[in-house]
Amino acid sequence: MSDKYLIGIDSGSQSTKVYIFNQHGEVICSESEGLKPMIARKPGYVEHPEDDLWDCLKAVLKKLMASFQGNPADIVGLGLCSIRCCRVFVKEDGTLAAPVMSWMDIRAYETYEDQPEIRYTSPTSGYLTHRLTGEFRDTAANAYQGQFPVDMDTWQWSENPEHFNSYQIPKEKLMEIRMPGEILGYVTKQAAAETGLPVGIPVVATANDKAVEALGSGLIESDTGLVSLGTYITSMVFGSRNITDAANYWTNLSCIPHNYLYESGGIRRGMWLISWYKSIIGEEYAKKAKEEGCSVEDFLAREAEQVPAGSDGLLTIPDWLAPATQLYRKGVILGFDERHTRGHIYRSLLEGIAMTLKNSYDAMNEELGVKPDKIIVCGGGSNSDLYMQIFADMYGVKTIRNQINGAAALGSAICAAVAAGIYPDFKEAVQAMVKVKDEFTPNAANHETYSKIIAGAYRGLPEMLEGTLKTVYEAMK
Template sequence: MASSTRPRYVIGIDSGSQSAKVTVFDDRGRAMSEGRAALRPYLTPRPGAVEHPDDDLWTSIGEASRVALAGFPGDPADIAGVGLCSIRFCRALLNWDGLLARPVMSWMDERVGQPHADPGAAYVTTSSGYLAHRLTGAFRDTAANCAGIWPVDPETWQWSTDDAELAKFGVTRPMLFDLVMPGHVLGGITRRASAHTGIPAGVPVVATANDKAVEALGCGLRGPGTLLVSLGTYAAAMTAGSRPMPDARAFWTNYASEPGRHLYESNGVRRGMWTVSWYRDLLGEEVSGRARAAGLSPDAYLDAGAEQVPPGCDGLLAVLDWLAPADAPFRRGSLLGFDGRQGRFHIHRAILEALALTVQDASARMAAELGTEYREVIVSGGGSRSDLMMQIHADVHGLPARRAEASSGAAGLGAAICAAVGVGLCTDFDEAVDRMVRPGAVFVPDGARRAVYRRLGEVHREVRRHTDEIYRQTYGVLG
């Protein structure tokens, strides 16, 4: 570890699906200041196309970074490095100068699952590649954000050298950025990027991975006996892995935030915490006004009411297909089992329970295929701030559920850990995690509630078998 009499700081950039968050950390992982900027609503110019408007990813990083630097109590000259984390499964098409030729395609855009087919683009890259270029001027990207429709050798983490393989993806090698391993330097902040972000020119920008992997690092996920539940816009479960497993059925292999390491990730809910926010916003002033009168946020108000609702919500069951998967476009979300007893708090709890039950079922399938057992659950993302959500996860999984201390800022902390390693503040990832990650509160499962959720999980597991046919028929009528 590098030594100095002056304090040293690292910045974690988390460019997410709904906002950009920039946090300045000290070398112990303590947040010194942060800034956040909301992303604008997606553009949907035609069915299947979902785009970020204008240059929204870059604009939001600038806004968030300037706020973070304005609130930073230290000397900007003591900032040693920047870790860059961005949304995975996006696609950016660039001109020869590295600026956008088209709006960035969201991970929800159907084109990102297809071969590249735009002859007007000079470069094709990920969102992290594009943002790295804006920060450094270099045409480099992290290798660990190239999972999915990219011609990467899973053993070497580098581009395929087979021209025929590249052609399957609709690209040639000159169209692709050079790949850099996590924890390695992408380049230095340019003067133009410094003016945009407030980060001093020349500060090294360090490669991280994809957003889920960086979040896992920020939560301290290291061993196979731990399950990490990530409650974000996309909700899924992960555990640590040692090698690619391309033939797995219940999970897929993701690149981790450390060279040579992998994550096994279950299927998830494509609109996880989004559905919680959707319902809260749908209630509007009816809930917002009551929450203000009670001195609570709308989320806390709904949680407080839902805590009085028994497990199982008096028979109300939610199925969280508010965004249908590509292989079942007919699916829709469901709320089943109304009989007059249920109200707004029942619906809120039913959505929270459905998130936990869906993720638990997927993680159990993953464990069975891996032949492993989990000893604890770490919960991260915006949903982990809710004590009710944490207790539901403990009861549904039947395991102690630990909140990540970084909570909704775990991806930013993971990015900062990569930066600390990349600029030599820590000798390796193990040391960086030990220094910078701290555990949060632990929620212990309740036996009686666990028994209810075990039986309810069996019902929830089978519900789509009954609803799929109904939605196939309505899809045929209404689309």
């Protein structure tokens, strides 16, 4: 079979990434474009400025199509994945009625208050679908239950009046929803003119961004865990039941219809923490790294690789973005002595993220009664050999890195491949398109060290420091 091409869109919180894949999951070309900084007009408000999500998508698609050397007639589908837990209000003509609320905006989770100028309220995926196709349709699997009255058993809008009415959203202001892998509409002439896409390409439903990332990572069996290293960091395992009464995880709609992901507690501003550290160590250090022909992260990793597991007692709590309801919470680094260097701090930041997530991951799996024997690590952080080894050592199982760690874009393309009939189902598409790059096995001595630190000190550290942080917060008001 001659190559067919699939566009995968990953519209995130900080940037928009787009790829063209062939049916084997091989990258043909890719482009990315940064989003503008978000705006906080009031405490707890976090908005995307102007029409930035659409403007950014238009710009990056134009770049993508300019770099594509194949025949546009062989592009058989576009999978659209965008940020979950945002809230969008649109007018009758499909333009924004208000700035897009980020998932970090407290208003995104408040009860809907109807306004005449609002024709629809939706996640970002519904809004971008309309911009591309002219249709007011969305994926069922990006309708977060805390914001929209979705029935997580039927994957349709709830027919329970009590449940539906609790959201106070008139049904006529909700978009039509479809399953992942189904066509939402086709690229219009106007969208084609603005993006460079060929007219008539099918735009295919995916899911929420974490679920699409899980699909693109190959998480389709319950014996495997997934660590997603992004602006928001979390861990997941795959399942087939909608579990509603969990204490240590929540049930998310999968990118495979009528399957689910169990998702642990996460870390806000997770890998952003590494960007923060890079920004404060100085231009001189960055210049030195450049002279050595490597990135700042690689340069820091060289130093951190010389540091033993546990960072000679330096512990980090990666709480750099407090929830709006718990503003006293702060990130903490403690345990300094004269041995500690820049490499110690860098390793401690990585270890702090991994330890915090492990506490949540273990609690989730213990409640589920599962014990995955391997973990896939995806996201930009998985590019680091050091970090992959830290996860293997800390979690005590084999960790897997795939050839493509921009997994949300690949997951989007997999949905498009299913919709185009290239593969009969998601399982076959994943087997054909997701490929392992390498694996890391645990170091037994390091695993023992990490286990002692977590059990003996780290697991109770946030609670132990809570009173102190509250006192300091009150004093600084």
